[in-house]
Amino acid sequence: MSSIATSSAPLQICGMDVQDYLVKAEEFHGHLSPGVAMGGFLVDAAWRVLGPTPYLNAVVETVVCLPDAVQILTPCTLGNNFLQLLDWGKFALTLYDRETLKGARAWVNRQAVAAVPEVAGWFLRGAGGIVLPKDEVVKEIARRGPDLLLARPVEMPAALKPSEKVATGPCPACGESYPLRQGAACLACQGQAYYRF
Amino acid sequence: MSSIATSSAPLQICGMDVQDYLVKAEEFHGHLSPGVAMGGFLVDAAWRVLGPTPYLNAVVETVVCLPDAVQILTPCTLGNNFLQLLDWGKFALTLYDRETLKGARAWVNRQAVAAVPEVAGWFLRGAGGIVLPKDEVVKEIARRGPDLLLARPVEMPAALKPSEKVATGPCPACGESYPLRQGAACLACQGQAYYRF
Numbered sequence: 001m002s003s004i005a006t007s008s009a010p011l012q013i014c015g016m017d018v019q020d021y022l023v024k025a026e027e028f029h030g031h032l033s034p035g036v037a038m039g040g041f042l043v044d045a046a047w048r049v050l051g052p053t054p055y056l057n058a059v060v061e062t063v064v065c066l067p068d069a070v071q072i073l074t075p076c077t078l079g080n081n082f083l084q085l086l087d088w089g090k091f092a093l094t095l096y097d098r099e100t101l102k103g104a105r106a107w108v109n110r111q112a113v114a115a116v117p118e119v120a121g122w123f124l125r126g127a128g129g130i131v132l133p134k135d136e137v138v139k140e141i142a143r144r145g146p147d148l149l150l151a152r153p154v155e156m157p158a159a160l161k162p163s164e165k166v167a168t169g170p171c172p173a174c175g176e177s178y179p180l181r182q183g184a185a186c187l188a189c190q191g192q193a194y195y196r197f
Numbered sequence: 198m199s200s201i202a203t204s205s206a207p208l209q210i211c212g213m214d215v216q217d218y219l220v221k222a223e224e225f226h227g228h229l230s231p232g233v234a235m236g237g238f239l240v241d242a243a244w245r246v247l248g249p250t251p252y253l254n255a256v257v258e259t260v261v262c263l264p265d266a267v268q269i270l271t272p273c274t275l276g277n278n279f280l281q282l283l284d285w286g287k288f289a290l291t292l293y294d295r296e297t298l299k300g301a302r303a304w305v306n307r308q309a310v311a312a313v314p315e316v317a318g319w320f321l322r323g324a325g326g327i328v329l330p331k332d333e334v335v336k337e338i339a340r341r342g343p344d345l346l347l348a349r350p351v352e353m354p355a356a357l358k359p360s361e362k363v364a365t366g367p368c369p370a371c372g373e374s375y376p377l378r379q380g381a382a383c384l385a386c387q388g389q390a391y392y393r394f
Contacts, residue, residue, distance in 0.1 A: 028268075028274060029274060029276060029277050030272050030274070030277050030279075031277075033277075035276075036276065039276075059391060061385075063275060063276070064276065064278065065276045065277075066276060067274075067275040067276040068274050068275065068276030068277065069276070071225075071268070071274070071275075071276070075227050077225060077226060077227070077264075077265050077268070078260060078264040078265065078268075078275055078282070079226060079232075079233065079236075079260070079261065079262045079263060079264040079265030079266070079268070080226050080227050080228075080230075080262075080265065081261065082227075085275070085282075086384075086391070088375070088379075088383070088384045088385070088389075089363065089365070089375060089376035089379070090373060090374065090375055090383060090384075090385070091374060092373065094391075094392055103392065105392055105394075107373050108373070108374065110367055110372060110373065110374055111372075123374070124365075124374075125362065125364070125365060152394060153394075154392035154393060154394055155392065155393045156391065156392055156393075157391075157393065160391060165322065166286065167322070168286070168321075168322060170307055175307060175308075176287060176289065176304050176305070176307065177287065177288060177305065177307055177320070177321075178285070178286060178287055179286035182285075182286070186285070186287060187283075187285045187287075188258075188285070188287070192285075194256060194283070194291075194353065194354075194357060195291055195300065195302055195351035195352065195353055196351060196352045196353075196354065197302075197349060197350075197351055
């Protein structure tokens, strides 16, 4: 059924049509953002380099947008301990096997982005680019994703999230459970409470 | 002001049958855990106290399990900036309106848990309880959830995640974008890299 001259195959993200990924991303993330679009391609690129991975873990190097791409596309979530966050402000991530510690890191290629004014206006904060509405930027990323990033194998010296059970007990001030190693009271009762009753 | 016990609440989680929630939780979290089951009831309890909230934000006080309950049940995700994480090791969360700063906090009631050996064996790390397989603990929590926790209104002095744009530029060592306020090179090139190429 294929025609003689076919255009290049539509881009995919983790085996999913890009448009299908964007629908899922909008549903989970609440809106479509350039970051979650680019994040999908970063996950895809790292996973392609890594290959089939039975014990997949992930590290994201920013807390913005990227964690949602990982949580949509992989079994790694924040709450299940397989996604590690670094608040580094870098648009990059690593997927790795927590048994073999072999991984792949993917990151945005600044030079490639700089050559695309429609994306540079977003990623480079306007420097040398055209500042477009976000949905226009998403469209450009969806067309070009893999050309805007780089990925290569890495090795991890150690898994970043060893699970450990810590001893807990009741806080003498509020009565709630807390990790005893934090001191004589829980962090809220030590003065860090972010709320007022 | 006394705490509001939620024991009269029907056994639903955010308008969903508890069993339906558990199916969704298993799909997202990868397996059913007592923490994600309890987390569902915590979200539900806080939201009942808070009422309809147009600009919902969430704070979780542990990175284990609870973030997934919030991400399954609310529009707040880590990547969209509406879910704030505190690595405090406390099984508690707050939902609040980022415009009015009115919120509700829910937490596990240690005394109530201590009276239920099947749950105490998990939550109190075995102290005075019966250590059961996790799926048995989940069943007990699903039967009793609202009786095991407390929730009450809180006020927030400030929203915890103001969005700010920070200036970025290329790292002179690796060439990747990073927040310039972090210093003369990105954190990885300052020696914090968790990977080896």
